[in-house]
Amino acid sequence: MTNSTIHPFLQVEHLARAYPSPTGGDAVTVFDHVNFRIHKGEFVCVTGHSGCGKSTILNILAGLDTASAGNVFMDGREVAGPSLDRGVIFQSHALMPWLSVLENVAFAVKSRWPSWNKHKVHDHAMRYIELVGLKGAEHKKPSQLSGGMKQRVGIARAFSIEPKMLLMDEPFGALDALTRGVIQEELLKICAETQQTVFMITHDVDEAILLSDKIMLMSNGPHARIAEIVNNTLPRPRERSAIHREPHYYPIRNHLVDFLVSRSKQFGALRDAPDAPSSPTVFDPADLVEPAASAEPETLHTPPVGKPHIHLVNA
């Protein structure tokens, strides 16, 4: 952990994105001064209000979009365009409807290892199809699958190319709660097995708590920022049915909900000083419950003053 702090796997520096104004005036800056780091094997969730620029950030990380300013480094090299090193799971699953489940995954595998023969591609693809529990449905077309099954194919496809990092944009947003829960647990299992580094956008506070190591909270745009970072200290392995019994669960949950309901708006003050440097405050529930124990290296920033009380009361 200490070693990776010095050389973070993914480093985002002063990222900004502006769009031309629809009315022809000054360009609209959706977000600016976005800084964060992701370590190898870390699962990071991002949440914030609709339109603050989460998808835009993800697309820039994927190389599908370009920033107006700032840099993204992965593994010491600057990100300039899409790459097989970063797998993307799209909200709309983006399966090719004329290909079967197997062919969809095999298409990705063949792209990753063009020299592999048919047999090897097939076996590799099947391994990941089994991993997401779709064995037996491999010859079906996407139109014959349920929403949850389609999303699983998307997961199998993204994992099958064994990317260094996985980017997910609200992957389960379109699913019903029950299916979502099942797939979340599968994802949890696969990520634990593969030590996958993940950047995931979600609107679901409970999903973020279940899956992540770190939750980044974005303020509202324009001039949105990463306003706060919450260290998710819940012990692993986690289970959906049991995590609410963890002592840190409610402090974290209340902190997140509070942010989304009220604090995200207060950061609008930043708009008046758009060039002010931004350093997100870090919230670590460990500081509340057992202040002496386990000071994480990230906890260099001062925790928000006065907030612990609010949360203890709410808890």
Place this chain on the structure above:
Amino acid sequence: MKTRLSLGQKSALLSLALFGVILLVWQLATLPAAPTVAAGVDPEYAALMGGGTSNAASSFPTPAAMAQTVWEKLSDPFYDNGPNDKGIGIQLAYSMARVLAGFFMAAAVAIPLGFAIGNSRMVYQAIDPYVQVLKPISPLAWMPLALYTIKDASASSIFVIFICSLWPMLINTAHGVANVRKDWLDVSRTLEVNPLRLAFRVILPAAAPTILTGMRISMGIAWLVIVAAEMLVGGTGIGYFVWNEWNNLSLTNVLFAILMIGVVGMALDSIFGVLGKRVAYQE
């Protein structure tokens, strides 16, 4: 009893009934004008007896005479007794060969060009004015120019078919390629798919239904145009056959040719219908 018939059976029955009505009206309309003339009398004799006023009605074949002609022509479709007397199969084969030659040449130009146009806004804007001007020109208007430059009647009709098949395929290919869902392109970009693989494995299957619709429209137009083109240049083909039989004043043969044009056109269209189903996908 009636309620147990399936939808298909009901429509088949209605179709048959309609056919019966058509035959009946046809029969009544071609009845000899003079009631004194007995049925089954030679049509030419009937025309003579009817005099000038009912001439048109009586030289029109009766359903029975028509059926007999159809039977005779179809039982020997490939005979060849010189330039003005060939079997219907030979005439249709000439027309079909011209249509297919012109059509496939057009496809060979339109589909790659459509890909280029659909892929690039710049190319699209550069080519669009030409397409807009050339598209509304009646393909037959090209005929004098083709005859002058190519100096061959058959090749000129192929050229006319080429021109008229070009536009629907070009426009549909460009439209299909330009509207490939961004998600699929994004997936391919993150998988670093090379351009050739992207074109054949992603864009082509994604745009195939639209492209095939364009091909189907082109084929329909080509089959319409070939009849007119062959009437104009003469020599061989179903269009020439129609014109020749009109000069012979053989309405029976003209009617027969019209029927054949319809049947072949339907067959061509249904081939593309089947192909279209093969490449269709459900999102």
